[in-house]
Amino acid sequence: MTVTLAIKDAIVAPRHAGEPLGIIAGGGDLPRLVAEQARLHGWTPKILAVGDGIGESWLPEDAWPMAWGRLGDAFAYLKGRSVRRLVLCGTVSVRPDFRSILPSLRTLAMLPQIFRVIRGGDDNLLRAAARAFEQRGFELVAVQEILPELLMPPGGVSCGAPGQDDRAALRRGFQAAGVLGALDVGQAVVASKDRVIALEGIEGTREMLQRVADLRRRGRIGSAEHCVLVKGVKPGQDLRFDLPSIGVSTIEEAAEAGLVGIGLSAGHALVIGLDDVTAAARARRIFLWGWTDADSARTGP
Secondary structure, three states: OOOOOOHHHHOOOOOOOOOEEEEEEOEOOHHHHHHHHHHHOOOEEEEEEOHHHHHOOOOOOEEEEOOHHHHHHHHHHHHHOOOOEEEEEOEOOOOOOHHHOOOOHHHHHHHHHHHHHOOOOHHHHHHHHHHHHHHOOOEEOOHHHHOHHHEOOOEEEEOOOOOHHHHHHHHHHHHHHHHHHHOOOOOEEEEOOOOEEEEOOOOOHHHHHHHHHHHHHOOOOOOOOOOEEEEOOOOOOOOOOOOOEEOHHHHHHHHHOOOOEEEEEOOOOEEOOHHHHHHHHHHOOOEEEEEOHHHHHOOOO
8 A cells, every 4th residue: 555645744743832742662672763853843751661662761751660460550640641542562572471460459349350461462461452442532643643754665775676576475475464354463574585584573673584594504595595574554444553664673684684675665654764774775775665556456567
């Protein structure tokens, strides 16, 4: 799918100067980028750090590192800071085991709902979490409504266009990613023009690429077999959260796995630090391609 909104039209502005914007922040660079950009557009960020985000330093932002046992207190914390609109972003690599956590009273009261939320795949979890916030009067805002410039554009942004074999590998990868996403398993696939090499499961993209690197070292992937990484949105995915994303580290991991290119859903995937990612991709001679409906329909080179 292609980008249909101009960047200036996509930005969600505060309703009044200094309106608080809640950021449910996992790990990685994305939550900080969202906070910085939100402040530039007149918001006052309020960080609620969860999972991988607890170890981050959020200064100078107002932030609360929320242990999983205090999850039930999140709503009161946000409402106490006059937050009505929220962004969910960042990595949470390990799901909480509430059976081994001493919860607060508010969390204890919510445990039946929490247990329903954490079942199933990531998309199921995030939809359920979104409903929990919406039922309490919060409105969810997508990352790309604060930072639309992170969206992957259509076509190439590094090392030119993929060749015929590489385009066939991208097509195979996106077909496989569609099936994988429909099962709410993952968003990433490594493929060549002739076969699917690896599918992302709960281990995530990094560990999947490490598996591919190991397969190549063991000769399971030939040196002449051009492979690509594909990251695509899941069919029917709620686009307010968990868009496929890459950063500079993804380029390095793809290079270590011997990949020649990366394809992302144009307009529905995030590139964290486009200039740095593009420079890294050029240095590693890896193409970046924003895949569109037109690419899927194309039959020639």
